[in-house]
Amino acid sequence: MHIAEGIVSPSVMLAGYLATGVATALGLRKTSYEAIPKLAALSAAFFTASLIHINIGPSSTHLLLNGLAGILLGIRIFPAALSALVLQMLFFSFGGISSLGVNTIDMALPGFLVYLAFSGTVRKAEPGIFLFIIGFCCGLTATFLSCLFTSGALVLCDTKYTGSALIIFTAHIPVMLIEGIVTGFALNFLKKVRPEIFKKDEIPS
Amino acid sequence: MKNLLILLAVFLLPRSAMAHKMRVFASNEGDSIKGYVYMSGGARASAVSIELLKDGKMILSDKTAQDGTFSFKISGSGDYQIKADSGDGHAAESTVKIFSSGTQDNEISKESAVQSLPASSGISNDELKKEIAAQISPVLEKLEEMEERTRFRDILGGFGWILGIAGISAWFMSRKKKD
Numbered sequence: 001m002h003i004a005e006g007i008v009s010p011s012v013m014l015a016g017y018l019a020t021g022v023a024t025a026l027g028l029r030k031t032s033y034e035a036i037p038k039l040a041a042l043s044a045a046f047f048t049a050s051l052i053h054i055n056i057g058p059s060s061t062h063l064l065l066n067g068l069a070g071i072l073l074g075i076r077i078f079p080a081a082l083s084a085l086v087l088q089m090l091f092f093s094f095g096g097i098s099s100l101g102v103n104t105i106d107m108a109l110p111g112f113l114v115y116l117a118f119s120g121t122v123r124k125a126e127p128g129i130f131l132f133i134i135g136f137c138c139g140l141t142a143t144f145l146s147c148l149f150t151s152g153a154l155v156l157c158d159t160k161y162t163g164s165a166l167i168i169f170t171a172h173i174p175v176m177l178i179e180g181i182v183t184g185f186a187l188n189f190l191k192k193v194r195p196e197i198f199k200k201d202e203i204p205s
Numbered sequence: 206m207k208n209l210l211i212l213l214a215v216f217l218l219p220r221s222a223m224a225h226k227m228r229v230f231a232s233n234e235g236d237s238i239k240g241y242v243y244m245s246g247g248a249r250a251s252a253v254s255i256e257l258l259k260d261g262k263m264i265l266s267d268k269t270a271q272d273g274t275f276s277f278k279i280s281g282s283g284d285y286q287i288k289a290d291s292g293d294g295h296a297a298e299s300t301v302k303i304f305s306s307g308t309q310d311n312e313i314s315k316e317s318a319v320q321s322l323p324a325s326s327g328i329s330n331d332e333l334k335k336e337i338a339a340q341i342s343p344v345l346e347k348l349e350e351m352e353e354r355t356r357f358r359d360i361l362g363g364f365g366w367i368l369g370i371a372g373i374s375a376w377f378m379s380r381k382k383k384d
Contacts, residue, residue: 003294004227033378040371047363083370087363094226154294164292171293 001061001150001168002050002088002103005096009157016101016153023078023108031076038197039080042069046084046107050094054175061175067135067142067183070111071122072190072197077115081108102153110145114138123198127191132184139183143176144169227295229255230349231287234338235331236280238301241273242289249273250291258286279303 008016031039042065049063069077082104088094095103118138125131151165190197227250231240238257242250250273257265257277269275269289279285282303289297 001294004296007290007294007296031374033375036371036375036378040367043371044364044367047367048360051360083367084363087366091359091363092226150294154292161292168293 001106001146001172002085002095003099003106003150003153005098007154007157008099008102012102012153012157013098014101016099016103016105018101019109020078020082020101020104023075023105023112024082027073027076027078027080030074031079035073035076038072039076042073042077043080043083045069046081047087050088054178061171063175063182064107064143064146064179065182066107066111066146067114067139067179068186070108070113070115070142071119071135071138071183071187073111074115074119075112077108077111078104081111106146106149106153109149110142113145114142117141122187123200125191127188131188131191135184135187136180138187139179139181140176142183143172143179147172227253227289227291227297228349229287229289229297229299230346231299231301232338232342232345233279233301233303234342235335237276237278238285238287238303239274239276240287240299241275242269242291242297243273244295250289250295253289253291256288256290258288259283261286 045065046069049065052063054061054063066077066081069080073080082100085095085100085103085107089096089100118134121134122131122138125134147168151161151168154161155165227242227244229240229242231238242253242255244250249269251269251271253269253273255267255269255275256263257279259279260283265277267275267277275287277287285301285303287299287301
């Protein structure tokens with residue numbers, strides 16, 4: 001749910017940029033040499049995920065994958081999301097320069113929060129039904145929080161958006177379910193073939 | 206790691222993709238500006254707040270119909286702007302320039318010479334304009350559609366940038382490690 005150009009009010013734009021700047025700097029500091037391929041792969045996944053449309057009823061939504069990225073990257077989700085959003089803006093004109101900060105936050109922050117809540121459990125879990133359920137929760141929560149932050153940001157820009165904030169939630173219910181399923185399957189698959197990507201990356205000194 | 210990248214790429218490469226944006230298509234037909242609001246991907250956007258502005262000032266506002274269409278009656282030439290706002294973060298705009306016919310004095314004599322030609326062939330000036338607008342409309346639509354289409358090379362371009370930046374960062378970091 002990229003917020004388009006020209007909607008964001010100056011104060012919200014500034015807050016978005018500040019928060020994104022701080023979070024991205026923190027994320028980059030913690031990116032070691034070994035973590036770069038993972039970051040790049042998920043950034044690419046973010047980039048393409050928005051092209052996968054889910055058209056249910058009148059609204060058009062797209063996949064986010066921020067739950068999965070959050071679990072795999074932790075705080076590095078901020079630089080990954082920011083790079084993907086910048087490239088989307090340049091190549092496809094999704095969103096705009098004024099909403100870039102806000103869009104990064106409402107996409108990456110849910111992923112990071114999901115990481116804080118679930119990563120310990122994911123790391124310890126074995127591939128199986130339990131991990132699938134945890135993955136499902138991660139995907140669902142991340143999408144739900146994204147809706148929350150986006151509608152919150154819109155309402156902060158202009159209270160005329162309050163009514164349509166509810167539309168965002170209802171429009172994204174199918175996305176929440178699909179994200180949950182995708183994240184569940186993805187976590188299981190990755191745990192089986194590449195369990196080492198869940199290990200905590202060493203922080204560069 | 207390479208396998209992971211390949212898997213992700215295969216998993217996520219869409220066959221045909223359109224930009225996730227709201228777009229408004231507007232054109233001049235007779236004495237009104239008509240058009241529709243749609244999400245590229247094709248779905249029409251209904252009940253979207255739509256405004257008509259002339260030279261920057263709003264003069265009319267409405268909501269799109271069930272099929273996403275709108276129609277504003279206009280008077281006079283100038284630069285008209287159509288702004289659509291769906292309220293959930295999507296917004297779009299379009300400009301329609303209306304040219305007057307023969308308002309400049311030195312053009313009037315030329316205009317009347319041109320006007321006499323269609324009359325003799327049995328089609329009035331207004332009907333001719335309507336016919337031209339009707340013919341151009343689908344071409345303009347197609348043009349908009351083409352502009353918005355996400356091309357495969359754009360996706361590859363994005364991937365290229367990501368891989369490039371990742372590669373350069375990795376190179377820098379590996380040098381630091383060696384020291």
